[in-house]
Amino acid sequence: MRKLPFDTVLIANRGEIAIRIIKTLRELELRSAIVYHDLDAGTPAVSMADVAIPISGRTPVAAYLDSAQIIAAAHEVNAGAIHPGYGFLSENAEFARKVLEAGIVFIGPTPENIELMGDKIRARKFVQRNGFPVAPSAIEEDDPATFISRARSIGAPLLVKPSAGGGGKGMRIVRDLDALEHAIVQARSEAQRYFGDARLYVERYVEKPRHIEVQVLGDSFGNVIHLFERECSVQRRFQKVIEEAPSPALSPQLRKKICETAVDIARAANYRNAGTVEFIFDGSGFYFLEMNTRLQVEHPVTEMITGIDLVAEQVYVTGSHELRLSQSDIVLAGHAIEARVYAEAPARGFAPTTGKVLVLDYPGSPGVRIDSGILQGQQITTAFDSMLAKVIVHSPTRTEAALKAERAMQELVLLGCETNTSFLARVLADEQFLSGQVHTGYLDENPHLAAGEFASDLTAFLAAAALLTRPVRDSADAVPELHASLGSWRN
């Protein structure tokens, strides 16, 4: 690797992605620095970094959104670059600009890229203008006064989305136009709180849509390549649960077409660094959804099928280098599946759960990668996102990958905080999933997957719990032998 203009990279993030980045920085022989809120003290990310600087905020999340503190921390440790990870400030153009103004390299796209492509409304307009397909929509800021009537005229079903942000936050499906105004009020409030930006837009909601996204990588010399697509259709409440690469829905022709479209869009936007172009695929055609101007949570599946370290490439192109890979270097091999382990209770409407990680044992089979940010003994709170870890598997075929992922979910032992691993195992073994016939409404249409059927396992769980609960076992042991042998005899 050619020399980089910095030797220390500050990670403005936490948890599994911070660890993920530290690992690559180590490979690249760069010093890693991290900022952390008190609540994260002692987490593996903080202990793994070469240097850690505490930050504070009104809420824990606010600390990680405080650009001034983060830039000050970067100066403090002489960090020449900042990697924002995903979430938090990763798609905040203002932050990127401030970082650059502070004389620090921002590992990510340019502020202009973020402003153009990170804003859903601007991005759609730009993409539409350049002749790429988009869904019918109504954008609030075009004319706030007529927003609702324009939205109505698209016709149900509709999807209300915040202009800023992503990750499903603030999104709402409206099937009955009478509920539109209420949905807009709620979405606005959430958008304001999450992104500090209450602007909304409404687009036609496609029934049974598949979510397919293309990983792109660009440099400052106008080169853009793609690293194939990922499919993220298994979602609950607009949040991705299982992702895979490649998509089982695409023919080689369609794959080529969608990947090239993504590259063309990125090139048109003069896009630099890693990004993801998201499409809605309705089984035959696709149209542009949005672009994520950052590293994605699900990037590991791309890494597994291409063998390329995306963080390393991000760092490399950020150092004002030309891409060291050409499109022909990118070869798709095998199938990768990622399952996200969340602290949540699928049976209770995916309500978040809390607790202390009492036992943590990850599966260690070959072809299984664990991106985890937690440690045994750690307290899981609702202060942050509920994702605890990602389990990524790689196999020659999709069927084998699904089986390996299912096994990994069963072998993963995380006790102390309820998680969705059993649910994930059920999805990975579900016939519909195995046949590849999934869409973003798949989980909603199959509530039995979330509910889980205890059936024969119920007795085993109750038996084990009863035997492990002192008062229950003591009650049995306290009964004299004679009376135990007589059972519930009555005269």
Next chain:
Amino acid sequence: MQRITSLVDVKSQEFRLNELHNRRLAAELKERQRAVRFNRPERDHERLRRQNKLFVRERVEALLDPETPFLELSTLAANRAYDGEVPSAAQVVGIGIVAGREVIVHADDASVKGGAWYPLSVKKIVRSLEIAIENRLPVVHLCDCGGGFLPLQAEFFADRHHAGRIFHNQSILSKMGVPQVAVVMGHCIAGGAYVPALSEYNIIVQGSGAIFLGGPSVVKVATGQHVSVEELGGADMHTSVSGTADYLANSEMHAIAIARDIVARFNRTEKAPIDRVTPEPPAYHASELYGIIPKDPRAHFEMREIIARLVDGSRFHEYQPRYGRSLVCGFARLHGYQIGVLANNGVLFGDSALKGAHFIQLCDMNRTPLLFLQNITGFMVGRDYEQGGITKNGAKLIMAVSGASVPKFTVVCNHSHGAGAFAMAGRAFDPRFLFTWPQAQISAIGTDQATRVLTDIKAKQLAVDGRHLSEEELEAIRESISEEYWERSSAYYATSEIWDDGILDPADTRNALAMAVSASLNAPIETPRYGVFRM
């Protein structure tokens, strides 16, 4: 130990007829028990629901450890009294397991006459506390008593074993270090107020529980003061002001949970060390007892056949098999416990009495509890027997039975008459438990004999008045005397009067006795010591 080889032909006509008869008796018993336990007018159930109270049976079941046995005692008490309107004498009493401990459960049944105490209720409670004292069993009282039934006060108030004895026995239990827990689930008025007050621990249910010597109406009459139940004896007041009650419970179930938690704190008594091995079921099935007990109570039956269906492996070490043959004596195991068995195989003779007296002393020395299986019409009478010293030999047996310090258990299998009934550990001889089989007859002399004697007396009285009776008139008198005598000798009458601790289905006898033996061993067995045997 040798196994008893049964000589019973289970395919014989006689066996089948007996079986049919005894199964019917057992079914009748179960039905009567079921009725007294559960048959209540709907309005009484409704009243309980309105008062937010559970039915006494639900309370008892909630108190007990699930999957453990409950030996209910005197279920049919008062079944022949008060026109049958006070089922079980309005009390549930039994031995059960609470938090792994053997305890006496005593519960007032508020679904009967508002839980008022009748004379036989008092007798049943006194007996339950006597059992607690004799066997050192902790007691859980589930109190819901509206006070004594005043019209019958002469039968339950003043005498030595009347209501005062309840509180005396409670105090004695306490003095012995045997704890009691009372759960106040309704009003505990007058004497009833002392049941929780004399218990080591008590719990009172908010809303429905109250304790006072005199209720609001009595207070008004006595002092003119107007007070509410809550002020006078409510749960809040007693747990925070008077200190009469210890724990406040939100509901009956909460109260029961507290009671269970208290019992779980009790020390476990070291049981009297008697020989015990791993239990073994009898080699012959208990249900065969139905075919062995004769349909005709006058018919003789072989007691070894009964023993074979009660004891472990049907194994029996018979003592003096060739002497005093009308009293079968020997060692056996019951659920692993070694016991000594004395069973009547005919009328008692001098030699059988001597053998019994000797065997009792053997068992007493050996710390072996005694089981008496009664089928006794009495000691043999006649010149030769008197000259042979039947009376003084009978006295030896009575002396031995009275003096033995090991626990005694009696089952009245069939006849229980005369001094023989005393000598075979009758009620007066304080067996720890006495049970009766459905067809048993308990009386001074047998019905036939008694009828003859009584008819004779009647005829003589009438003759004095110058009346001469025709054969038909005589027969009518004989029949009426016989009927009344028969009725008053029946097991149902005996159990109604609490002369026993309950009627047992013969097939339940083994389990009931095992629980009784186990309970008895909570009390230490004293050193053997006897009075003077007339030699």
Next chain:
Amino acid sequence: MNHFLELEGVDYQLWLSRCKQGYRLHLGDEVTAPIDFCHQGDGCGILTVAGAKEPVRFAIDGDTIHLHIRGRTSVLRYRDPLSTLALAEKHAGHLVARAPMPGVVVATSVLPGEVIAAGTALMVVESMKLETVIRSSQNGVVERVHFKEGESFEQDAVLVTLSAEGH
């Protein structure tokens, strides 16, 4: 009185009794026997259910039992009868608004002393990226607001206590 174990919001009444090869599990009318648990140290053990043996991972945290059996993880809670029965009554008589799930307070909408009607919004909470309005189920007077804006709470936490309407 049976023991209670809660699993996924359902209370199971059960009891163990001893038998020759270990224990019997009584669950309603259903009996499973023999069952047994053999500790192998460090949160591992072998569970026997009706004669079949299988490995178990477990962690016990107070009354909560975390189990991993047959590739599934479940959390069971022992419901102590004393506190459960005591609480059952207590809560029946009080007016409280509870948290349907863990989350963070976005805004509080009422102040102590305020007279409110059934349906009044008490608090806006955020959980799972969604805002939920916590409303009063009855008329009453706000007695206490237990959490401030920005504070996080666990599932079932009492958010607001109300007292019966004053005169």
